[in-house]
Amino acid sequence: MILHGYWRSTAAYRVRIALALKGVAYEHATHDLRTGAQGAADYRAINPQALVPAIEADGDVLTQSLAILEWLEERYASPALLPVGLTDRAIVRAMAATIACDIHPINNLRVLQVLRGEFGADEAAVNGWIARWIGDGFAALEVLIGRHGRGFAFGDTPTIADCCLVPQVYSAERFAVDLMPYPRLMAAAETARALPAFQAAHPDRQPDAG
Incomplete structure (x- = not known):
């Protein structure tokens, strides 16, 4: 699993927290937002919106932090990050x-x-x-x-x-x-x-x- 992010991106920070809570290992791929690195052609090929975060896993690319959080919750059930009711x-x-x-x-x-x-x-x-x-x-x-x-x-x-x-x-x-x-x-x-x-x-x- 590869997490595309940037250290000060709060959206990427959300995903890092969930990954850490669930104990999921991943590799970092950084894109410096200060220099516009997220707009490079090679990253746009991964995420056409040219935003972070994005996750590469199992041959697929996931974007948008809330969608990634929901995916992590469904794939890694414990500890649960959504209540039962x-x-x-x-x-x-x-x-x-x-x-x-x-x-x-x-x-x-x-x-x-x-x-x-x-x-x-x-x-x-x-x-x-x-x-x-x-x-x-x-x-x-x-x-x-x-x-x-x-x-x-x-x-x-x-x-x-x-x-x-x-x-x-x-x-x-x-x-x-x-x-x-x-x-x-x-x-x-x-x-x-x-x-x-x-x-x-x-x-x-x-x-x-x-």
């Missing part, structure tokens, strides 16, 4: 999608580059943009974690919600977003970050970090 599974998926579909896409590198290059946004404006959308999503998650969390974002074991939450908190901290309004969310993130699997997946511990 039908409604509970939908809640966890919604929490993960709040991050992966609503917060992250409008704050990722290619969007920020357009804000700077085509709309003339300075760094203060870009940072305000980032904080706005993280804040909207985290405010909703704070309520959901208060309802459903028992140590982790949902329940008392890690789920795909935590796989998405921890990287988004990393991004928020990187951009100095005020996280004081989200004590339940931060408590869940700290619980998850204390686990060895989450620590092993941290960007600073990746072979391409720097």
Whole structure:
């Protein structure tokens, strides 16, 4: 199995967490997003969208982090990253999608580059943009974690919600977003970050970090 990623990509970070939790071995293939390496022809042949992550496994290529997380959950049943109950599974998926579909896409590198290059946004404006959308999503998650969390974002074991939450908190901290309004969310993130699997997946511990 080959994971195509980049050390600071939060989407790739999600997948690394799930792989570590499930104890799945893989090889790293890095694509430096700062230099646009993901747009190279050889990588576009693997992932036509030219984004990370992508996984090569069994002769197939999988893209989009949420789809990869679901595939890992189905292929490697233990430990489960989705709860048993039908409604509970939908809640966890919604929490993960709040991050992966609503917060992250409008704050990722290619969007920020357009804000700077085509709309003339300075760094203060870009940072305000980032904080706005993280804040909207985290405010909703704070309520959901208060309802459903028992140590982790949902329940008392890690789920795909935590796989998405921890990287988004990393991004928020990187951009100095005020996280004081989200004590339940931060408590869940700290619980998850204390686990060895989450620590092993941290960007600073990746072979391409720097």
